[in-house]
Amino acid sequence: MQVLQIPGRAALSMLAEIGRLSIFIGQALSWLVRPPWYGRQILRQMIDIGYYSLPVVGLTTMFSGMVIALQSYTGTERFSAEGETSVATVVVLIITRELGPVLAGLMVAGRIGAAMAAEIGTMRVTDQIDALDTLSTRPMQYLIAPRVIAGTICLPFLVLIGDIIGVFGGYVIAIYQLGFSPSVYLSGTMEFLEAFDVIIGLIKAAVFGFIVAIMGCYFGYHSGRGAEGVGRATTNAVVYSAILILIFDFMITGFAFVR
Amino acid sequence: MSDIKIKIRNLRKSFGSKHVLQGIDLDIPNGQSVAIIGASGTGKSVLLKCILGLIKPDSGSAMVEGIETVGASRRTREDVLRKFGMLFQAGALFDSLPVWENIMFRYRQKNPLSTAELRQIANETLADVLLEERVLDLYPAELSGGMQKRVGLARAIADKPGILFFDEPTSGLDPITSGVINRLIRNAVDRLGATAMTISHDMNSVREIADYVAMIHDGHIIWQGSVKEMEVVDHSVVHQFVNGLPTGPLTKYAESI
Numbered sequence: 001m002q003v004l005q006i007p008g009r010a011a012l013s014m015l016a017e018i019g020r021l022s023i024f025i026g027q028a029l030s031w032l033v034r035p036p037w038y039g040r041q042i043l044r045q046m047i048d049i050g051y052y053s054l055p056v057v058g059l060t061t062m063f064s065g066m067v068i069a070l071q072s073y074t075g076t077e078r079f080s081a082e083g084e085t086s087v088a089t090v091v092v093l094i095i096t097r098e099l100g101p102v103l104a105g106l107m108v109a110g111r112i113g114a115a116m117a118a119e120i121g122t123m124r125v126t127d128q129i130d131a132l133d134t135l136s137t138r139p140m141q142y143l144i145a146p147r148v149i150a151g152t153i154c155l156p157f158l159v160l161i162g163d164i165i166g167v168f169g170g171y172v173i174a175i176y177q178l179g180f181s182p183s184v185y186l187s188g189t190m191e192f193l194e195a196f197d198v199i200i201g202l203i204k205a206a207v208f209g210f211i212v213a214i215m216g217c218y219f220g221y222h223s224g225r226g227a228e229g230v231g232r233a234t235t236n237a238v239v240y241s242a243i244l245i246l247i248f249d250f251m252i253t254g255f256a257f258v259r
Numbered sequence: 260m261s262d263i264k265i266k267i268r269n270l271r272k273s274f275g276s277k278h279v280l281q282g283i284d285l286d287i288p289n290g291q292s293v294a295i296i297g298a299s300g301t302g303k304s305v306l307l308k309c310i311l312g313l314i315k316p317d318s319g320s321a322m323v324e325g326i327e328t329v330g331a332s333r334r335t336r337e338d339v340l341r342k343f344g345m346l347f348q349a350g351a352l353f354d355s356l357p358v359w360e361n362i363m364f365r366y367r368q369k370n371p372l373s374t375a376e377l378r379q380i381a382n383e384t385l386a387d388v389l390l391e392e393r394v395l396d397l398y399p400a401e402l403s404g405g406m407q408k409r410v411g412l413a414r415a416i417a418d419k420p421g422i423l424f425f426d427e428p429t430s431g432l433d434p435i436t437s438g439v440i441n442r443l444i445r446n447a448v449d450r451l452g453a454t455a456m457t458i459s460h461d462m463n464s465v466r467e468i469a470d471y472v473a474m475i476h477d478g479h480i481i482w483q484g485s486v487k488e489m490e491v492v493d494h495s496v497v498h499q500f501v502n503g504l505p506t507g508p509l510t511k512y513a514e515s516i
Contacts, residue, residue: 044355122354130313131351135365135414136341 024218031138031145038146045150049112049209053158056111057104061162064099065091065169073178087180088188091170096193096201097257100163101155102249105208108155109241113216116147117237120220121230129221144221148213155209156202163201200256207252208245215241264289264422264454265310270319270329272305279305280316281478292448292455294469296462296500298509301475303458304348307424310456311343312336323422344415344453346444348427350407352399358385358410359395366418384413387450388443405436409443416447423448425457429464441467462501465489474500476509 072090120143123129132139167189174180216237223233265287272280279302287293295303308314310321312328321328323339331339352361359381367377382392388409399407408428415423428444429437441464448455448468457468465472466486473483474497482497492498499507 126349127347127351128353130308130311131345131347131353133313134311134340134343134345136337136368137364 020222021218024221025214027140028144028148028214028217031141032149034141036141038142041142041146042149045147046154048115049108049150049213050154050157053104053108053111053154054161056107057158057162058165060103060107061095061100061166062169064103065095065166065171066173068094068099069170069173069178073174085184085188085191087174087178088170088185089192091174092167092189092193093197095166095170096163096197098201098249098253100159100166101201101204101208102245104155104159104162104205105212105245105249106242108151108158108209109212109215109238109245112151113212113237113241114234116213116216117220117223117234118230120217121223121233124221124223125225125230139221144217147217148210151209151213152206153209155212156205159201159205160198163198196256200252203256204249204252207248211244211248212241215244262289263287264291264324265456266320266322267306267310268320268322270306270309270316270321272302272309272314272316278478280309280319283319283475283478283480285473285480285483287454287456288471289454290452291470292445292457292468293471293473294457294459294465295473295475296460296465297475298460298500302478303460303475304426306475307426307456307458311340311345311424342420343422343424344418344420345424346408346411346415346426346428348430350399350404350411352402352407352410352414354399357396357398358402361399361410362413362417364414369418380417381413384417385410387416387447388413389439404431405433405440408432408436408440412440412443412447416451419451421451421453423451423453423455425455425459425468427459427461428457428468429459429461434463437461437464438467440464444468460500462503 068091069087072087076086076090120129123143129139129143132142171182171185171189174185175182219233219237219240220230223229263286265285267283267285270280270283271278283306295306297303305314309316310323310328312331316329319329323342326335326339328336328339352358353364356364359378362381362384363377366380372380378395382395385392385394390406390409390413394402394406394410399410402410412428415425423444425444428440432440444455444457445468447453455468457465459465459468469486471483471485472489473480475481476496482492482494484492489497489501492501496508498504499509
């Protein structure tokens, strides 16, 4: 029987954590739709998430677009496929459907999810959250709701810009290194790209933005005492955000593209 | 209206197997300043947080102006909390806001004034805690520990609450700054005619701030009386604590927690 105790305890602990997280998400969602809305907090978070994440997301997608262009060129060469159009198509589809949202989600999880967990965790251990409560302000409404709103709204915009930069990265490599014709490459980019691809990518981005914000807030809000507690909250926020992003990416892809 | 502002009956709180509060009974009279003293880890801050509803007690009653706060609805609790001003142990100022916005945090929710008017009121409140106008636009990280406590006090008294709670107001401060904070707290309580509860184990602070003193030990209030009575108390535990004696009944207890 003792052999079963360890996995049993782990399973119970995991279920308890899932229950706590579900309640937290339910509370966060309920506060999204109830006034007052803290406009300044939402704006501040949008600037943090949207504006300040732009360089890292732009760089990541640009280099990814470049690498995809190079890799797909060497791949199509082996099969004697038509290089110019197929490279352009591969770059745009992979960026918009997959790498744009996933890379942006992971980058924002590392940058913003960690920062949210650290900030809210520090507020928890220094009694700032209790202070909010005693000052007639609901922490869920003042701290959590603005971050969730900003994360869910900003990530699709970030991904849209990242998509354009990523495709541009592929274009630069195709034209200046592989010697493709710009007009053929651009027509190859547009020919097989459907609005559906972009829309699904943006839906993914909104889901990932929600995940990053809610996990950062959840682990920060339930941070343990002291620097160690805040450190653990930060690590957990990034790790669990990344795992959930990959799981939800698979689920949305399966739902949207596999028929 | 009753002369008792805060009435606590049989309040109990445990964390796992640790029974921190084991049936606290306490009355805080209207307009009086009461200090709760006791060794570290005896549940002074837990008692305070139970009254404010920041921690849910296992059982018992905590009534503020006749309104039960234990198990109260969110709305009732929020109504009760509006009567309170609270100075936290580490100040608990909001890092992302400048001093004037920290001070006006609750006041501006009830009074939609212009920024200039709010800054003016914040400046007047800062003057009450002997801080200059130049502090208004600083952020908490730019302030010394003593200044943070004073800004925290300014935030607590900004909208003139009827009840003030102070959690270890002088912890981490040098004796001079502690003396200044004690005097500011006493002045604020007297000026507002507020009912005050101070958690402390700094006896100089207790002597300056409090009218009455209650001591928590082993989950119970073991003694209460006036500050004058405290000085001549013959209760061995209280006597050892008040006089900071290294040997006595508390020594073994302190080592065990």
